[in-house]
Amino acid sequence: MKTLLNVVVLLLASTLGLALGWSMLDLPVAAVRLPEQVTAQLDMSGVAHPVTAVLLNFRGYDTLLEIAVLLAALLGMLALPRHVAGRENRPVPASTMLQTLARLLVPLMVLVAGYVLWAGAYQPGGAFQAGAVLAGAGVLLHLAGLLPAWVTLGQTLRAGLAVGLLVFIAVGAAVMAQGTLLQYPPDWAGALILAIEANLTLSIGLILAGLYLVLTNSGERA
Amino acid sequence: MIFDLLLAAALLWSAAQALTTPDLFRAVVLFIIFGLLMALAWVRLNAPDIALAEAAIGAGLTGALLLDAVGHLRKKQRERSP
Amino acid sequence: MSAALVYALTGAALFVFGVAGLMLQPHLLRKILAFNVMGSGVFLVLVGLGQRAGIPDPVPQAMVLTGIVVAIAATALALALARQLLDLQGEMRLPEEELDKDRLDV
Numbered sequence: 001m002k003t004l005l006n007v008v009v010l011l012l013a014s015t016l017g018l019a020l021g022w023s024m025l026d027l028p029v030a031a032v033r034l035p036e037q038v039t040a041q042l043d044m045s046g047v048a049h050p051v052t053a054v055l056l057n058f059r060g061y062d063t064l065l066e067i068a069v070l071l072a073a074l075l076g077m078l079a080l081p082r083h084v085a086g087r088e089n090r091p092v093p094a095s096t097m098l099q100t101l102a103r104l105l106v107p108l109m110v111l112v113a114g115y116v117l118w119a120g121a122y123q124p125g126g127a128f129q130a131g132a133v134l135a136g137a138g139v140l141l142h143l144a145g146l147l148p149a150w151v152t153l154g155q156t157l158r159a160g161l162a163v164g165l166l167v168f169i170a171v172g173a174a175v176m177a178q179g180t181l182l183q184y185p186p187d188w189a190g191a192l193i194l195a196i197e198a199n200l201t202l203s204i205g206l207i208l209a210g211l212y213l214v215l216t217n218s219g220e221r222a
Numbered sequence: 223m224i225f226d227l228l229l230a231a232a233l234l235w236s237a238a239q240a241l242t243t244p245d246l247f248r249a250v251v252l253f254i255i256f257g258l259l260m261a262l263a264w265v266r267l268n269a270p271d272i273a274l275a276e277a278a279i280g281a282g283l284t285g286a287l288l289l290d291a292v293g294h295l296r297k298k299q300r301e302r303s304p
Numbered sequence: 305m306s307a308a309l310v311y312a313l314t315g316a317a318l319f320v321f322g323v324a325g326l327m328l329q330p331h332l333l334r335k336i337l338a339f340n341v342m343g344s345g346v347f348l349v350l351v352g353l354g355q356r357a358g359i360p361d362p363v364p365q366a367m368v369l370t371g372i373v374v375a376i377a378a379t380a381l382a383l384a385l386a387r388q389l390l391d392l393q394g395e396m397r398l399p400e401e402e403l404d405k406d407r408l409d410v
Binding site for chain 1: 363365
């Protein structure tokens with residue numbers, strides 16, 4: 001019975017795949033040409049890289065919602081039961097080699113994150129990539145035993161987690177005085193985008209690192 | 223174009239293996255490999271931002287989360303069996 | 305058939321692999337893996353179809369960037385829930401539903 005179900009599911013899935021593939025081969029030429037529209041408005045967006053312009057200016061609302069979703073996922077994980085802090089929870093420092101490597105690499109990773117954030121205005125980069133590098137640094141520090149997993153979050157940490165979303169909302173609301181939500185004035189667009197991206201990098205780095213550091217503690221103590 | 227076809231085949235093969243292999247650790251490692259091949263695909267699609275994000279977040283952080291889960295699962299199974 | 309269309313077709317195939325894996329595998333960790341493969345397939349379709357004329361298009365690229373971050377958030381939350389289920393129940397599988405003929409009111 002179970003094998004029959006497996007076969008039926010596989011048959012239906014293959015039919016779906018064939019239908020998708022066939023429809024893709026038959027598509028007409030696109031009516032709307034978005035790259036040209038983005039390039040036409042790129043000077044007024046405040047940055048020189050089209051993907052950053054789309055992410056932070058033209059579709060800034062999507063990015064705002066995305067950072068809210070990221071924070072909500074972390075809050076969801078924090079709402080589940082976790083191991084209570086105790087003596088067995090202190091991080092065990094790993095071998096000297098790993099510790100030395102972590103101590104050498106993490107400042108470099110922070111520098112790379114800062115560079116990627118700054119370079120996002122002119123070339124591929126931006127807040128998300130920089131935040132991901134910071135999160136990697138956090139995971140590396142935890143694996144080397146230099147950073148404990150998160151149990152209860154202090155006030156500074158909570159502020160750091162929330163600052164990206166809050167600054168984004170604040171800037172988006174403040175520019176409503178001269179336009180709609182998130183409509184930056186063209187002279188200030190570059191500076192506002194950099195301010196938003198810097199706070200976003202900090203928050204994304206902390207949240208992504210937090211996703212790992214809270215997960216290692218997830219579940220009830222046996 | 224040959225490179226794109228080979229990369230597509232490698233993507234499909236690593237994904238299929240990751241989903242069907244019986245060992246869970248091997249499945250997660252194959253998923254990390256799949257993520258890194260995806261980063262290559264993004265480069266071929268002229269999307270370097272996505273390649274950076276996929277390598278760091280898709281392969282790196284998701285791989286770390288999954289490996290942590292597999293380790294926890296194995297520890298629980300070892301505690302239960304003897 | 306441009307290179308981008310090859311990737312779009314690969315994305316469709318990956319999506320189908322993911323759907324089949326999600327439905328057929330009972331282990332929750334494998335379901336999470338299948339869900340991630342599905343997501344990667346959708347991202348390839350988004351960018352591949354958008355760029356099938358060969359010109360790099362920043363709008364679907366920005367959408368996929370957002371999608372990757374949301375996918376890892378969902379994966380992390382799913383893993384936390386799966387670990388909670390593991391600690392409550394002993395294994396990472398959903399309990400099989402049993403039809404109990406005495407409880408017809410449920």
